[in-house]
Amino acid sequence: MKINTQRIVALFIIAVCSCLLGCTDDLLEADPDVTKEGNEIPSAILIDGEENDWILPTQVDVRSLDMKDADFLTLTKDGKIYCERNDGDEYRIAKVYVTRSNGQVDTVIYRQAPASRAAGSSLRQFYRHHGIGYSYNAVSGSYCNLRDFRCQILNRAVIDRISDEQGLSLLNVNPINDVEKEHEVYTSVVDYIAQVNVDASASGDLVFFSGSASKTCAIFEDGVKESYILHNKISSVNAEYSLNYKDISLYANRYPSLLTSSFRNAISKIDDKVSIDEFIYTYGTHVVVFSKLGARMTLDVQIDSHKFESREYEEALSKATIETLFKTASSSSSYVKNYQTLKDSKCSFNVIGGDVTLFDRLIGFANFDNTTVPAKLDAQWLNSVHYDDDDLAKSNVELIDMQVIPIWEFIPDKVKALKVEGRVTGNMKLAMDMVPNRNFINTSFEAHPTSVTCRIGDQDNQRFNNPDVVDIIAANRHVATICKEYVPELSRNNKVQVAYPIYEGKVKLSNGLCIHEGKAYKVDWRYDKFIVSEIDTGDHPVDGQHIYMNGGVLSAVKSTNIEYQKSYAILGCERPGGIAIDGSVKGEIQKVFKHFGHFYLDNNTRYDNLPGWEYSTTPPDEAKNYAIFFPGSTYQNRMVRSGEYVYLLNPKEIGYKKL
Structure with a gap:
């Protein structure tokens, strides 16, 4: 940290002012507004609004300094005067009382301008x-x-x-x-x-x-x-x-x-x-x-997910995007494969620090293409970074x-702190609502529902105990689904309940959350296999009763500054017979259950009128990884959801209240 040491001479009490401060001329100068005849303050030193340090010359004999009327000035232990930034809208005054060695007390007045917020x-x-x-x-x-x-x-x-x-x-x-x-x-x-x-x-x-x-x-x-x-x-x-x-x-x-x-x-x-x-x-x-x-x-x-064939390739490619852009891949074969996968994909490239002019030709870079990008530009950029803490x-x-951290945590008055917190929380909700993506939902729901009551057609207050699938509705759309299923990586003998988010009507099986035996786990289903990892919640205990959706992301911890909107639970089911105009249910309601990577109907009947469903005569691909959980032909010759299934909420078919 650099400190200004050049001395200035004030118009008032020259000997005292020079014994107090050393500073650059552009920071301290006489204030003409306070030297006019009749002004209560006969003279003052004008200082700018920024935070600064000053040094006292040691050759002047000063017994003591009294800072009681200098609210924004602080005398440090090494004899410097520290000045806070003036973040108000008006000039402010500070008085420093200087006691000389002979007992004489002089008053030095400082007038600080408001700081610029440029x-x-x-x-x-x-x-x-x-x-x-x-x-x-x-x-x-x-x-x-x-x-x-x-x-x-x-x-x-x-x-x-x-x-x-x-x-x-x-x-x-x-x-x-x-x-x-x-x-x-x-x-x-x-x-x-x-x-x-x-x-x-x-x-x-x-x-x-x-x-x-x-x-x-x-x-x-x-x-x-x-x-x-x-x-x-x-x-x-x-x-x-x-x-x-x-x-x-x-x-x-x-x-x-x-x-x-x-x-x-x-x-x-x-x-x-x-x-x-x-x-x-x-x-x-x-x-x-x-x-x-x-x-x-x-x-x-x-990148479209269908371009990947394994988690390993996902990891390898995510690690290699920059070296592919700048043609620094160690293997020519891997470079060719990676480039063909990445080519023309939407991308965002950003550089801060170092010599950013090296990347002028990448301005507006929105689709992956390295044909005009010089090789090894990333290494040149790293070598261009210069850092000097003294300058x-x-x-x-x-x-x-x-x-x-929230600004209200620094407000000592708890009542006022709560007022600021409430306003900022409301502003954040509004900011989330204004983002052009509908999936930033803040809501909460039961982590382990044992029953669900909803309306199906005109049949209100239908109660279903021990449901296999419960869908969560918030903001008039599906936002999550809770599935009672086997996850052998967590429990081989008993089913657990896993919540999965739903974005734009598509369930994300790679972003599941399970609260099991007091701990939170991420449940990631991809490539016909579960990957389960415990979630570190830090100092915050896991709420074993609820799951929170914080900005669209499932969490086991309630955020302290989010307004959670109400959610509603409905049964995961299909109505193959449809709903009549008068709301009556045609045929039977078919419950849905999830088993590893697929959703099934709980009977073996074939239905050709269910969008996003198909009749499968073969076992699913994941059966080879979890053979013990796929006995005989139980999971073939039945209706299974396809990858084209989209969650759509039709209040006339199913809902959480009367029509």
């Missing part, structure tokens, strides 16, 4: 503290975007003082010089956005970066056609900065000056809805508590990763 100002403060302790416009903004930084929340000088007094490390700096490579396969756009544009913080709060999500939805489609998104990332990591925010929140009550004067003043004005909206408009919705500095390259490609302005690194 992009350049945000960039300057990011370089100073890497965004730590600053507020962020997360809900309507984008992930890792300097333009979405807002105001200073925490006084860095007070953080340092508390750390010294309490023997704590509230702010941690970790220099790194490493290259990280990541790759992932996402089986839906919702899953991709949830992992890339949504952050679940340690507090259980869900952060939805709607700006980033909207951009993703504009690039990638999530329809009835099955497709995956391959995510490949290379990062040059230079430093990490983290704030021990749990201790910070604790000490904010004990040390009020830990929060900046501007922030405390803004909190005091919170009252009605208008003032809350003004607060959120100025300060944003969250506070940055972790940032990573470096350079990052990401390539995301959306970040001359470095070409940027913010490549971050973590934020």
Whole structure:
């Protein structure tokens, strides 16, 4: 961190002012507005609105400094004066009382201008503290975007003082010089956005970066056609900065000056809805508590799922998209295969940090094609990354990763904190609703339903005990299905209940969630086999009674800042005889059950009038992997759902209330 040391001379009490401060001329100057005759303040030193440090010359004999009327100034232990950023709309005054060695007391007055919220100002403060302790416009903004930084929340000088007094490390700096490579396969756009544009913080709060999500939805489609998104990332990591925010929140009550004067003043004005909206408009919705500095390259490609023949090839291709783009594959045969698979697929290429001009010819790169891309450009870019912590302005690194927590966690007044939380929560729901993808649903439902009551045709309050399949309705459409089935990787002797999300009328068997014996498991069915993995929920206990859909993603943990809309359960069934105009049910209701990778009707009758169903005379492909669960001809010569099946809600056929 660089500190200005050039001295300035004020118009008022020259000897005292020169004994106090050293600073650059563009930061401190005489204020002509306060030197006019008749003004209550005869003279003052004008300082700009940004956060800064000043140094006291040591050759002047000063006995003490009294900062009691200098709310936004802090005297540090090494004799520096620290000034907070002025995030208010008006000039503000601070008085410093200087006691000389001879006992004379002089008053030095400072007048600070409001800070600029221009992009350049945000960039300057990011370089100073890497965004730590600053507020962020997360809900309507984008992930890792300097333009979405807002105001200073925490006084860095007070953080340092508390750390010294309490023997704590509230702010941690970790220099790194490493290259990280990541790759992932996402089986839906919702899953991709949830992992890339949504952050679940340690507090259980869900952060939805709607700006980033909207951009993703504009690039990638999530329809009835099955497709995956391959995510490949290379990062040059230079430093990490983290704030021990749990201790910070604790000490904010004990040390009020830990929060900046501007922030405390803004909190005091919170009252009605208008003032809350003004607060959120100025300060944003969250506070940055972790940032990573470096350079990052990401390539995301959306590919039809039928192009894959195994999980292994999914993994291999997701790992190789960048090297295929820049023609650095180690094997020519694998390169040819990968390129043919990727060619012309929708993609998104993004680079921040380093020499980004190397990629000028990739501007507007929307479909995978490397015919005009120079070879090994990724290696040239990595070599171009320059980082100097002593002079970040001359470095070409940027913010490549971050973590934020809700701004209301820094508001000591719990009543006002709840008001802000409620407003931000409502705004986030609205932001989710405005994203051009209908699958960002927030709802909850029973994890282990033992019965379901619904209406079928004109037959209201039909109760079904121990259902094999229960469909969940929210926002007037199917959003999930709960299936009682065998998952040998969890239990070989007993069936378990697994919930699967439904996006655009298509069930995603690769994104199942099962709560079993107090633990949460991801259940992924692909390529005729289950892959089951335990989900780490951190410090948050698994709710064994409910499953939550947070922004369209199934979770065993309830988010603390989501408004969950009501859901309804209906029986998973078909009506082969149809529903008459008067609502009467023709024929019998046929229940649906799931067995490994397929859905079946619970009888052996053939029906040729069921859309998305077909009569199968052969055992399914997965029978060879789970032979013991497919005895004889039980699962052949019966109706089975095809891959073309689409969930459609027709209230005249089935529903959760009377017509």
